[in-house]
Amino acid sequence: MGEPSAGPAVGADEWVARQAGRREYLPSWLGAAQRADERLGPWSWWAKLAFVGLVALSLPLLGIGPFQIQVGIDTLVLAMLAVGLNICVGWTGLLDLGYIAFFGVGAYGFAVLSSSQINLHWADYFSMPVVMIAAALLGLLVGLPTRRLIGDYLAVVTLFLGQIFGDVVLNDARGVLGGTNGIVGIDPVHGIGTIGSNEGYYYLLLFLLIATMAVLRLLETSRTGRAWRAVREDPLAADSMTIPVTRVRIMAFMFGAMVAALTGSIYASQQISVFPGNFDISVLILVYAALILGGTGSIAGAVTGALVLNIVYDGLLRNPTYSGYIFYGLIVLTLVVKLRPWRRLAAVLGATAVLGVIAHAAVGAVWPAAVAGGPQSGGWIASVIRDWVIVPSSPQTLGRFAFVLLVCLVIGLVQAKGWWRTALLVPTLYVASIAWEAILISPSEVAVTRNIMLGVIVIVIMISRPQGIFGARRVETAT
């Protein structure tokens, strides 16, 4: 920082006081970490990147299986896409709904140039730059006609332009793009040495993600990055402050397109095949969700959002045991955070435990078949709650009733006030557990439950941090 920053903070205002106050709230070791972080100053971002990179680099060495590696690859792909989307959406403030087409162009471009499709088999160090440049030119092509549009108008037009990609692929008369059959048999990445394993792709994608993050960080703190953000804040003021708004916007489109195309080409070679369905709106929504969850405008946020979203959704929620850990973990965590004082929390948890034990014993004594099912989730939680939760030998019917009852109880809980709410919490928790063990986690329903759980997690995160995990709080600016 510059020279005249020394001296007492005369008239230290509310903002300064709040910043100082926030630091004092932290417990000692966190405060120490924060002070160390502040000493690093502008290098702090790079230190964190290096640390996270090293952790990610060592993950495959821990002996994780092929499924986890595949989840890791998908996560890295999503993170790359989110980081690229952040250029347009987070920094420049352009609501670009055609972004996924650039991903598709990258994948299809690589698939055509490096496969038997038209027998080109270009080396990847040749075809990847070609694909990236082509995507950048396409970005220019999208940016030029939309240069005067902002907000939802731009969104509609880019959505339409993005849809053209799918139509072109599906209606390609000469069959170069394969139509609905897609393109199969794409060459693996074979620049320096052929990458034959998924571990290899994991490392390649990790390297590219870190490189992309570094490049974009350098760009963010340069005149270009400042111009992007200035255009987001107020295009007219930016124009009056010597910033050529149209050129700066198109630059954002081109950089975003290049990142998406690079990701697409790696994705194509790792998948060995590309299909039109890989690049539809649902993928776009996932990328947006990752970016918004992590915090628009932040590189670290985009990556974190992708990490949370994909690891939770694909890695953990598929597995009933992990899903159970997340379900119970979320409930307990929410109670610990929200229920004050501690005595009330202890009372609720104790009462729920007692209610379960009594109910289980009573029902078991009257009608043994009604508790014969046992919890359907695995892991240590199942053994803990075996004699607590009521699950009949054929749990479907009870599960459905419990689910409906749970919905009613939650509505009642929201309406109730004060003491009643605390009291109502006890049966709600118990019924939630029954619904979970009896039906939500059963093999036939787990795919649906996965989506519900993801929705709940996203809602919880967005309520507690509306600006996203790493996003900075922003004020609205009138444009």
Add this chain to the structure above:
Amino acid sequence: MTSAAEMPGPEPVGDGDLSRVPVLALDGLSLRFGGLAALTGLDLAVYDGEIVSLIGPNGAGKSTVFNVITGVYRPSAGRVLFAGRPIDGLAPHHIARLGIGRTFQTLRLFLNMSVLENVLAATYGRTRATPVESILRLPWARREERAARAVASEVLSFFGQRLAGYRWDQPAYSLSYANRRRLEIARALATRPRLLLLDEPAAGMNPSETREITQLIGRLRDELGLAILVIEHDMHVVAGCSDRVVALDHGVKIAEGDFDLVASHPSVIEAYLGRDPEALAEGE
């Protein structure tokens, strides 16, 4: 401090005696929005090192003049000459780069950027590094960035403790209203203008802040040698800093001269207060 001289100033224009050629000349400027004449045949000249105030009742067309000069609107007729060179029809960023800096009546800061970034963003037009050069942090890109920061610290130090260093990393939205006005001026200065357009710099300020801003306008002229065109409703500011005052009403210039002359001019009084009913009766 690295020398701010590395940042190129306004492009040198003209070759003759600069004192003869006005920095800004409006020549029969008219602007129509459909049937509405916002400006009609406006002539105005601002010379180097001169402070000219533009006054007039609400809706007189004062901010419209600024918007035409800075290229937001294109004039329907007439010319805008900057140092003898026609600039009407150029894009705002091009005009700004030639050396016209401005502030806005309704503040238009980059609210979610830091104070320092607001000022740095305005150095865009006077820096050259391409994105690739910035990414590689090539020597000239670094030099340019250092120079831009020197400019930023220079223009911010103009405001002393008001925009002192500890505020530089605060988001602009955390600033008080008066400080936002100051930051807008600092941002305009970072474009290295030769002519500065200030749109109601004292609006919303208390009397002592108003005195401060009046002195500041004088300092901008004395220390930076700027020509300044200022729109202001506060007559203390107008009286305190102007070399010349121009009064507008309904897009037409109704008076021009020093403050006392314009302030006592019958058309100006009429524009602000309406016509004296007795005089009106006599006139009929």
